[in-house]
Amino acid sequence: MWKSSFRLLKNSVKPRPKHLQWSNLSTQLQKTPTEVVDCVVIGAGVVGIAVARELALKGRDVLVVESASTFGTGTSSRNSEVIHAGIYYPPGSLKANLCVRGRKILYKYCSDHGVPHKQIGKLIVATTLTEIPKLRNLLDHGIENGVEGLRMMEGFEAMQMEPELQCVKALLSPCTGIVDSHSLMVSLLGEADNYRTTFSYNTTVIGGHIQDNSIHLHICESKDLEKCVENSSVRTQLILVPKLVINSTGLSALRLAKRLCGTHHGVIPESSYYARGCYFTLSKTRTAPFRHLIYPLPEDGGIGVHVTLDLDGNVKFGPDVEWIEGMDDISSFLNKFDYTVHGDRKNRFYPEIRKYYPNLKDGSLEPGYAGIRPKLSGPKQPPTDFVIQGENVHGVPGLVNLLGIESPGLTSSMAIAEYIVSKFLR
Numbered sequence: 352m353w354k355s356s357f358r359l360l361k362n363s364v365k366p367r368p369k370h371l372q373w374s375n376l377s378t379q380l381q382k383t384p385t386e387v388v389d390c391v392v393i394g395a396g397v398v399g400i401a402v403a404r405e406l407a408l409k410g411r412d413v414l415v416v417e418s419a420s421t422f423g424t425g426t427s428s429r430n431s432e433v434i435h436a437g438i439y440y441p442p443g444s445l446k447a448n449l450c451v452r453g454r455k456i457l458y459k460y461c462s463d464h465g466v467p468h469k470q471i472g473k474l475i476v477a478t479t480l481t482e483i484p485k486l487r488n489l490l491d492h493g494i495e496n497g498v499e500g501l502r503m504m505e506g507f508e509a510m511q512m513e514p515e516l517q518c519v520k521a522l523l524s525p526c527t528g529i530v531d532s533h534s535l536m537v538s539l540l541g542e543a544d545n546y547r548t549t550f551s552y553n554t555t556v557i558g559g560h561i562q563d564n565s566i567h568l569h570i571c572e573s574k575d576l577e578k579c580v581e582n583s584s585v586r587t588q589l590i591l592v593p594k595l596v597i598n599s600t601g602l603s604a605l606r607l608a609k610r611l612c613g614t615h616h617g618v619i620p621e622s623s624y625y626a627r628g629c630y631f632t633l634s635k636t637r638t639a640p641f642r643h644l645i646y647p648l649p650e651d652g653g654i655g656v657h658v659t660l661d662l663d664g665n666v667k668f669g670p671d672v673e674w675i676e677g678m679d680d681i682s683s684f685l686n687k688f689d690y691t692v693h694g695d696r697k698n699r700f701y702p703e704i705r706k707y708y709p710n711l712k713d714g715s716l717e718p719g720y721a722g723i724r725p726k727l728s729g730p731k732q733p734p735t736d737f738v739i740q741g742e743n744v745h746g747v748p749g750l751v752n753l754l755g756i757e758s759p760g761l762t763s764s765m766a767i768a769e770y771i772v773s774k775f776l777r
């Protein structure tokens with residue numbers, strides 16, 4: 352019984368007694384208790400939760416393993432909370448398809464389940480004449496991706512719509528919106544829980560191996576892992592043998608991938624890159640200066656320091672792009688990334704923002720929060736697509752790896768779940 356032998360799963364919402372088996376792989380793992388389970392989702396971010404819900408709705412037994420003490424403490428609570436239209440991504444890419452599909456089902460889901468959201472629309476703005484061709488490119492991409500309602504506007508027209516705005520041309524995207532990502536996760540999680548999903552927090556997957564053509568996940572209590580960060584002598588406390596594993600660990604997915612013996616290492620991208628994005632909030636304003644989201648043209652690694660409004664009408668600017676060093680595997684599993692917003696970065700924000708919002712007052716920006724993008728490409732390299740790898744790619748039966756799920760991962764979360772179920776459920 353994993354409940355009695357392991358405090359580690361004691362936090363499970365609905366522990367179900369399971370038959371115990373003993374692994375006979377190596378002396379080290381020989382005495383490690385082993386559980387045969389149906390589906391395991393690693394990581395309780397918005398993507399992991401959406402996948403768990405979808406599997407549960409299909410009648411599967413799901414266990415979600417999360418290293419933190421609760422859901423959604425990673426990138427899923429450190430983003431712009433924008434429901435993207437699907438403009439930026441190359442036609443035919445997973446990002447394009449899953450964003451457009453994800454947006455539609457997300458709006459419907461939010462309406463049906465009372466998740467706070469608002470379709471406020473967005474303006475992508477060219478602030479110089481030289482930027483206009485890039486704006487047209489975006490329009491073409493958007494149309495090809497099936498984004499509805501896109502319209503090119505003259506500067507004066509956009510500036511009438513948004514009196515604080517300064518631009519020479521703008522692309523209006525009426526189907527862009529905002530969502531309360533925490534409420535979304537609570538709602539998806541509640542549904543998953545009502546079906547057959549167990550959430551095990553404070554529980555980390557530290558690696559795995561293949562045995563008898565089945566994946567064996569090595570599990571450890573996060574608390575014990577904390578002690579091992581310095582010396583990396585991690586001992587597996589439990590082995591799970593699932594029929595299907597969805598690896599949805601966000602920033603550490605690639606590192607976890609590499610710790611899984613038996614995968615064809617050639618198919619797993621070589622390196623992961625991390626790009627921190629900081630937000631500054633606008634203080635000293637009674638009313639928001641804008642009613643729409645305002646975006647400059649995309650920059651290397653991100654889509655530009657933009658204006659985001661939340662559902663309470665607060666205004667924030669961000670995220671910028673700051674490439675940061677990775678860290679050791681265990682620290683990445685425990686989300687020990689540096690999320691500090693360094694106050695001096697605001698000196699870069701003022702001139703960027705004033706290109707389209709010239710009335711931004713000195714001293715009005717205050718440090719907000721930061722999030723980190725899990726990237727598969729580095730500085731100056733072309734952006735990569737979402738990577739969703741199944742057995743056909745890496746050769747491990749029942750394993751689905753989700754890599755590089757950066758923006759628009761929140762918008763796409765429910766479509767990613769749908770895609771996985773249609774493609775990998777046997």
Ligand SMILES: Cc1cc2nc3c(=O)[nH]c(=O)nc-3n(C[C@H](O)[C@H](O)[C@H](O)COP(=O)(O)OP(=O)(O)OC[C@H]3O[C@@H](n4cnc5c(N)ncnc54)[C@H](O)[C@@H]3O)c2cc1C
Nearest residue numbers: 394396397398418425427430431433556601628760761762
């Ligand atoms: C600055 C920024 C702005 C963004 N803005 C937007 C936006 O406006 N709109 C949009 O659609 N998308 C946006 N995104 C993208 C979106 O936030 C992400 O794609 C999405 O949140 C990813 O969710 P996830 O579940 O894959 O990852 P995460 O939320 O990171 O969840 C992964 C989980 O796995 C856990 N974990 C890690 N390793 C282990 C392990 N070994 N064992 C067990 N658990 C583990 C972590 O603790 C974490 O809870 C933005 C991203 C960033 C960084």
Ligand SMILES: *[C@@H]1O[C@H](CO)[C@@H](O)[C@H](O)[C@H]1NC(C)=O
Nearest residue numbers: 361362419420421552553574
């Ligand atoms: C997870 O661990 C933290 C810190 O050790 C603890 O405070 C929390 O109660 C644990 N979570 C659960 C669900 O037991």
Ligand SMILES: *[C@@H]1O[C@H](CO)[C@@H](O)[C@H](O)[C@H]1NC(C)=O
Nearest residue numbers: 575578579580581582583584
């Ligand atoms: C590593 O840390 C663990 C936990 O503190 C400890 O039990 C173990 O002895 C340490 N190992 C080494 C080699 O220092």
Ligand SMILES: *[C@@H]1O[C@H](CO)[C@@H](O)[C@H](O)[C@H]1NC(C)=O
Nearest residue numbers: 558559598604607608611752
């Ligand atoms: C997690 O995802 C990576 C991504 O490729 C994968 O290689 C790794 O094996 C996964 N981890 C586990 C334990 O399945």
